[in-house]
Amino acid sequence: MTEADLDQPQQSVPTMDSITEPPVLVQASLSIGQALAEKRLSQKLTIEDVSARIKYSVRFIQALESDHWDDLPSGLALRGLIKSYTRLLGADAQPAEDALKDRIGVIRGGIANHTSTRSLATHETDRTQQSSVGWLALIGIVVVAAVAIAISQGIIPKALLPHWLGALVK
Template sequence: MRTILIIDDDVAFTAKLKAQLSEAGYRVLNSTVLAHAERECARERPDLVLLEVRTEHDAGWEALPRLAAFQPVIVLSSAGLEEDVMRGFAAGAADYITKPYRTGELLARIQARMLSEAPVIAPTNPKTTVIEEMTPVSTSRRANDEETAEPVFMSEAEELALLRQSEQAPIRQLSESEQHASLGHRLRAERQRRHLTLVQIENDIKVRMYYLQAIEDEQWSLLPRGPAALGMIRAYAGYFGIDASAAEAEYRLRYQVEEKTPSFSFTVGNVNTRLPRRSPPRWLIVTLAIVLALAIAVGAIYYFDPAFFSQFIGG
């Protein structure tokens, strides 16, 4: 069984990624501390490392060349600028994937990297004992890896092939655990059950693919703040007929989101007419307040000193 080491100090994200990789058939190790992760690499010799370079306040950038010297490293990071990607490859990364990512694409890239790193089995001599030592990857091998690296995005032909394969695959029933899972897990399970891609759903409900991925991973911080995020959650859940009220309540509680007050309606005959609630403009409120203050002041002066105004009138 192939071994993958995840290095990321986001504990919640690491737990979800570990579950996804374990379900795909990999032995998964994880570490939130870089020093411990490097010791784990020396002891366990993983086949692949998934590294978040922003671990320990961007200290992952310094660890990347050391880790890449002994095994292939895929950078899986929220640092997604062009200069970040170029810096990652320059430091020895075998591949670079930005968050949020497509789970199917990540698994495909891992599988491709595993195949490219498959060891050559040589005949062994029973009389000879071989002691393996950790040796840095040669420069020529690293250059080879960069030449054969998978493209960052799926090509149009690959996307069409995936769609054709999805149409031919049978639709399975959700397991009991999937039916009672959290919203993100249920949405991913329902999408995979129907063999749909995030691209298809984006075209149907007009919500960006990376927001859909964030909802599946329940990374609410990646969604835009306010009612727009609630609308995205409702749209994606409604696409599969799933009740999203619990996730909406959690989002409101976490980010203190208050939606606009509902409009009021009245009935004329048999027609229900709905009017929006409108607040008066600010300038009108200020003007009325000034006029009211002046009226109160004039009334008070007239009440306590009626002769005050008579001197102006008489003059």
């Protein structure tokens, strides 16, 4: 050690006794619904305003703010409600989603999870061919019925009919 080092005050190493907990800012933690309601009120928005902007019913917003989880949808619908509401309020949706993971569940989906061995194009082709045969048969029956009615009512003159068909009509 040099003389300059000895002149410098020594920094103390913190011990477990010297470390204190940070002061508690909020005595009781707010629920998700209460926090959203507080944020909404701070922005001077009514529940009807929120409902009109995020396109969810007033009943759902009231249930969310009062933590009545049984009155709310679950899964993807609940996740959408929370995301829309927090986006409107300018808040982060992730903490609310994390807290409600058991109600939202794991959202799976997307094209990456498609497990069918048949391609979608093959499926459409088979369906189109089957429906074409049905339509052609129906059109044929309608045409034959229309011609038969026209002949029986005398709309088509017998002179225009082939002789084998004219013999059947009499």
